[in-house]
Amino acid sequence: MGNIDSIAKKFASDNFRFADIFNYFIYDGKQIISPENLRPAEIEELVLPFANGEQGKIQKYRDILKLWAAKEDDKAVYVLLGIELQNKIHYAMPVRNMLYDAANYSKQVEQKTKEHRINRKIRKDLTADEFLSGFQKNDKIVPVITLVIFLSNDQWDGPTSIHEMFSAYDQRILELVPDYKLNLISPGIMTEKDFDKLISDFEFVMKFIKYSNDKDRLMEKIEKDKKYQAVDRTSVDLVNAVTGSNLQFKEQKGKVNVCKAIEELRMFEREEGREEGREEGREEGREEGREEGRIEEHLMVINDLVFGYRTGAVKLDFAAKLARMSEEEFLAKVDSEIQQNQEDD
Secondary structure, three states: OOHHHHHHHHHHHOHHHHHHHHHHHHHOOOOOOOHHHEEEOOOEEOOOOOOOOHHHOOOEEOOEEEEEEEEEOOEEEEEEEEEEEEOOOOOOHHHHHHHHHHHHHHHHHHHHHHHHHHOHHHHHHOOHHHHHHOOOOOOOOOOEEEEEEEOOOOOOOOOOEHHHHOOOOOHHHHOOOOOOEOEEEOHHHOOHHHHHOOOOOHHHHHHHHHOOOOHHHHHHHHOOOHHHHOEEHHHHHHHHHHHOOOOOOOOEOOEEOHHHHHHHHHHHHHHHHHHHHHHHHHHHHHHHHHHHHHHHHHHHHHHHHHHHHHOOOOOHHHHHHHOOOOHHHHHHHHHHHHHHHHHHO
16 A cells, blocks of 8 residues: 555544444444544454464454454443555455454463463462363453445455355354454445544544545535645644645645635546547547648648659559559549630630
């Protein structure tokens, strides 16, 4: 993703946007996840599930990972929330995300094992089975939710589950193979109702990407909403990078008037289109003029050849070749010239 990657990570790492994205995806826009309850988490996943030794370990880096401290029945409940940003379709994304999540679960188990080894009191009370597994019967791990955000107005035509990546199998076999489903946000399939569930400028980014090929329709969707008169600079940088647009703006206190910027871009694109049309017209006119000149010049050559043939200065085969005609066509042209001269007399 290059430059897009760094801008997108900066954009989505903001706690307010991050909470808005997951509230939309998990809770249909209800404000359940609070930005202040989010904490950065380690994005490096090092462990291949239950591998032994350094050679069995892998190194993977998530785009963004945060720990959400929720509350249930006055008790703290933790959930790991991850975001993977894609501006291209990854056709093995279910496997990639499943590996991230499995590695994180393995790391949590290893962490519990290390804690038990260090804590002598716990180690003393371990049963034989708990000691062997390194994990106590009542130990718990934190669930992980990974969400893919597709930064493109293309349709995601890649698989959205592990089962979709298999060849056709007997349903009885598939029932025994756990599926892993891809959590995906794709602006191309988002509706206006979906956009209304968002409260951050993530809505603007998704809407701009969705309508990026039609600036008139984009303006129609946002020009009546005052919130687009003050959009964060990072959001504008992101849509410029993702869509290749060139929104020009005057920044005021870190905010951008997007309506004005889009209107100026729309006028620029129209003028650019008119100039291209004028240039194409000029080129067509020049080509037509050149073609007319070539035709006129060719007719003069034919007339000279006819005169040369009639006076015996040019042989038939040579004259026909220079006139780009067959000998029969050239003789017909000679006869036509003779008849025209007789009529003129």
